[in-house]
Amino acid sequence: MNSIYIISSILITIAIYILFLKIYGIKKYILFHPNIATTIILILVLYITKIPFELYNTGGQYITYFLGICIVVLAIPMYQTLELLKENIKLIVLTSLVSIYTSFFSMMIIARFLNIPKSLVFSLIPKSITSAMAIEASKLINGSEAMAILGVMVTGIMGAIIGRFVLDRINITNPIARGCSLGMSAHVMGTTQALEEGEITGSFSALSIPVTGVLTIINLPLFTVVIDYLLK
Amino acid sequence: MKLIKKILNNFIIPLAILLMFQLIGNLINSYILKFIPGPIIGMLLLLLAMTINIIPYELMKNFSAFLVKHISFFLIPTSVSLIVIIPRIDDYVVRIILLLILSLIIVLIVSGSFASWYSRKTIKGDTDE
Numbered sequence: 001m002n003s004i005y006i007i008s009s010i011l012i013t014i015a016i017y018i019l020f021l022k023i024y025g026i027k028k029y030i031l032f033h034p035n036i037a038t039t040i041i042l043i044l045v046l047y048i049t050k051i052p053f054e055l056y057n058t059g060g061q062y063i064t065y066f067l068g069i070c071i072v073v074l075a076i077p078m079y080q081t082l083e084l085l086k087e088n089i090k091l092i093v094l095t096s097l098v099s100i101y102t103s104f105f106s107m108m109i110i111a112r113f114l115n116i117p118k119s120l121v122f123s124l125i126p127k128s129i130t131s132a133m134a135i136e137a138s139k140l141i142n143g144s145e146a147m148a149i150l151g152v153m154v155t156g157i158m159g160a161i162i163g164r165f166v167l168d169r170i171n172i173t174n175p176i177a178r179g180c181s182l183g184m185s186a187h188v189m190g191t192t193q194a195l196e197e198g199e200i201t202g203s204f205s206a207l208s209i210p211v212t213g214v215l216t217i218i219n220l221p222l223f224t225v226v227i228d229y230l231l232k
Numbered sequence: 233m234k235l236i237k238k239i240l241n242n243f244i245i246p247l248a249i250l251l252m253f254q255l256i257g258n259l260i261n262s263y264i265l266k267f268i269p270g271p272i273i274g275m276l277l278l279l280l281a282m283t284i285n286i287i288p289y290e291l292m293k294n295f296s297a298f299l300v301k302h303i304s305f306f307l308i309p310t311s312v313s314l315i316v317i318i319p320r321i322d323d324y325v326v327r328i329i330l331l332l333i334l335s336l337i338i339v340l341i342v343s344g345s346f347a348s349w350y351s352r353k354t355i356k357g358d359t360d361e
Contacts, residue, residue, distance in 0.1 A: 017305050035304035039311040046315055053316050060309030067310075069250040070303045071271035072257070075278035076296035079289060082279075091350055099343035106338040107331060114327045127332060128339060131307050136269035146317040149310050154332045159340070162333075166340045174348040181344030185336055188304075214272060221267055 002058065009059030016041055030160055030189075036153065070132045074210050081207040088204075092180065096212045099184040103128050104223055108230045118231035120147065125223055126216055127151035130187045133213040140217065141224050152187070159186020160193050179204030184212045246295035249287060253278045 020034040031037060046056060078085070085092060104125060111121045123143035126134040131152045138148035163182050172178055175198060182190035183205030194205035257274025265273060281287040321328065 013308055014305075017308065033304075035307060035311070038305075038308050039314070042308065042312045043315045046312070053313060056312065057309055060312065063306055064309045066306045068254045068258075068271040068274075069247070070299065070306050071269075072250045072253050072274040072278055073296045073299045073303075075253075075275045075282065076289070076292050077300060078275075078279050079282045082283065091347065091354070094350060095343055095347040098346045099339050102342040103335060103339045106335045110331045110334050114331060116324055116327055116331060120321060120324055120328065121331075124328070124332070127335070130303075132303060133269075133272065135307075135310060136271060140267070140269060144317060145310055146313040147321075149307065150314055150317070150328070151332060153311065154329055155336050158333050158336055162337070163340060166337055167344050170341055170344065172344040172348050174351060176351050177344050177348035180347040181340050184343050185339040210275075214276075217268060217272060 005055055006059040006062065009056045010062060013038065013042065013060070013063060030157055036157065039153075067132050067135060071136065074130075074132075077206065078210050081203055084203060085207050085211070088176075091176070092204075092208060092211055093215070095180045096184055096208060096215050099128070099181075100212065100216050100219055103185075104219075104226075108227065111231060118227060121231060122224075122227060123147035124151040125220070125227075127155045128185055128187060129213040129216050130209050131156075133217065137217050137220060141220055156186050156189030160189040163190050163193055164197070175200040176204050180208050183208030187212075241291065242294050246292050249278075249292065250274075250299075253281075 016038045017034050020032055020037040023037075024032045024034055031040075042056070045051070046053060107121060107124065107127075111118075122141065123138055123145075124147060125141070125143070126137035126148055129137065129152070131149060134148045134152045135145050137143075138145050159182065163186055164178075167178050167181060172181065178197065179194050179201040182194040182201070184190075186193075187209050191202065191205040191209065195202035253274035254271055255274075256277060257272065258270030260273050261268065261270035278287065282289055282292070318325065
């Protein structure tokens, strides 16, 4: 009986994902992005039919199991851009560090103004890194994985919608700077936007993603100490 | 025979290599580097192995392109687990989204300005020399 649940939840996830892969191929509207659309539909289905999440996750956990190799595989795109990274290592690492600290401290200040408790902000720290790494990051600090994903998804969607607009408004025309900014603030979603602007912007954005991810994770122990002082 | 070889080269071997590096990463994580997640150590080691030509890039190319394209698929169950979280953070959802948007705008502006200032500075420095 149990194996029926496992197989059906895996198959349903794959089916909806493939459907939206096709739809997104025709119409590149951000809410049709396969990951976002499949998530929303599955949440609605579970909510309406009152199927408990745990039951869906009996199959879902086998999909999640592959997240580890999804991080390992990022070595290959990194290898492809290694020359570009070597040439610009100072720029990328420095900008990435600036963006990580800006992200962390801006969140702390805003959270204080909006009265959001520490336990919630805590899980949002890895909001600007690619989702597979964000999950690893939240495991590391004992945060909530779902909250981390919420942070990553909202940041990504908004980054794709307003990212280029914001950069236009403050007159940043340098393609390298635009690429770094989009990739470091809105990870993969920002990169899809950067790719539309051209090759340089796109590749700088793409290579910002793993650098920002790794640097954020290295900085996590520091952040967890600092957050204790800044928020209640 | 040809088909089997093709499947081996394009799918089984690259997958086995990825799993092997994840395993090595997890081992190093549990014994030595506890503050870096295993898969990230695995990723950095695989990058190193490819730069010193232990693992040929050509072997990994096709499979990795496929997997990278569909990474977000493997995130779906974790994203769906939001259904468990959302009722608990009900009162804060609007504020959290506001927080994320404001912080995003600040990061965009600061990192964009910094990168454009820094690259202008280094280009100037190059011409001075």
